[in-house]
Amino acid sequence: MSTETKKKRERVWFLPLVLALPFLAVIAAIAVRFGPTVIKLISVAIKAAVVS
Amino acid sequence: MKKILLWILAFILTGTLLLTCVCLVGRQVIAPGLQEDGAQVSDAVIREEKELARQRITELADLYGFTAEPVIEFVNEETLRDLHQEASRWYSRILTDGKSGEDVVWNPEGLEAVFAKDPALAELSRDEAESMILICTDEVRRSMVRMVLPLRQQVIGIGLQMAGKKVDLPNIIEFLVGVPWAALAISALIAGLIALFAGRIRFSLKYIGSALGAAAIVLAATAVLFLSAGIQSMIREASAGLTIQYQDVVSGAVLLTAVMAAVLLAGCAVCLWLGRKSVKTA
Structure with a gap:
């Protein structure tokens, strides 16, 4: 087996992670940008709508 | 050029698989409420x-x-x-x-x-x-x-x-209930397109397997993000009764997410393993 083929075979396992990176980046960006606001809204909604 | 097209299709396949999984979880959460009795x-x-x-x-x-x-x-x-x-x-x-x-x-x-x-x-x-x-x-x-x-x-x-006055809730719910199957059908179509453009099914497995693995990783990350948002502690502070029901719904949703992520990962492993064989034979 040539060294290049061996490398290709090993690299194939990292492909899902590489393909997931753009999605993870978008999710992280959304979480950083809107996360605190959404959590605050949920907190207010729970306080307004829930009876203790 | 062909490789770029295949990677774009794999990227879209990841998105449709994610949409299928997220909508299936949403469907599981709201479906009991749709029963009339x-x-x-x-x-x-x-x-x-x-x-x-x-x-x-x-x-x-x-x-x-x-x-x-x-x-x-x-x-x-x-x-x-x-x-x-x-x-x-x-x-x-x-x-x-x-x-x-x-x-x-x-x-x-x-x-x-x-x-x-x-x-x-x-x-x-x-x-x-x-x-x-x-x-x-x-x-x-x-x-x-x-x-x-x-x-x-x-x-x-x-x-x-x-x-x-602003949104038609029943229609939105009805639409959401049907989305997972539509997204699954689109995923199958895109997987078929990848196989078609790759020429041989074995060569397409690398792209399909990568998309399955990527969907599993993003699904798991989303679940972890949701669980770490601290919604449960807010509900626990607000009501003990709601906490019991919330835990029941969330444990069901987390179990379904874990099963789907495991299935996607298994599919990824099988596809990439078979794909590696094709690299060897090529």
Whole structure:
């Protein structure tokens, strides 16, 4: 087996992670940008709508 | 050029697979509420609510001076299931009509009689005893309804009225219920396109497997992000009754997410393993 083929075979396992990176980046960006606001809204909604 | 096209298709396949999984979880959460005759509630929820009911009735008994045990026996599993059916119909009205309708009222036969037989209340004068029976019955009823449906029903009703002017909730729900299967069909179509453009199925496995693996990774990351948002602690602070129901729904959703992520990862491993063979033979 040539060294290049061996490398290709090993690299194939990292492909899902590489393909997931753009999605993870978008999710992280959304979480950083809107996360605190959404959590605050949920907190207010729970306080307004829930009876203790 | 062909490789770029294949990677773009793999990227789109990841997106459609994610949409399928997220919508399946959403469907699992809202589907019980769409049943007209009321959703089935799990035994674990009933057990925990029975314990909570015992605590609340004991607190009320200390406050109003009635004997707690007969009332605790009255609020049995069957009674709690009936109350859950009422609450479930209330949710169902919201999801199917977009209106909360009438408030949930629990009016079990025999609760007043339990108080009437209470020796602690029998010691009072007739008028006082009658008044106390009514007050205690009302308090227990209200407490049990709050435990099973711990929401300000009128606030939800007003909110739905306001939202109903801008969005058509029943149509949105109906659309969301159908989305997972449509997204799955699109995923199958894109996988077919990848196989077509790759020329041989074995060469396409690398791209399809990568998309499956990527979807599993993103799904797991999303679940971790949701669980770490701290919503459960907010609900725990707000209501013990809602916490029991929330935990039941979330544990079901997390289990489904874990199963889907495992299936996607297994598919990824099989595809990439077979794909590696093709690299070897190529």
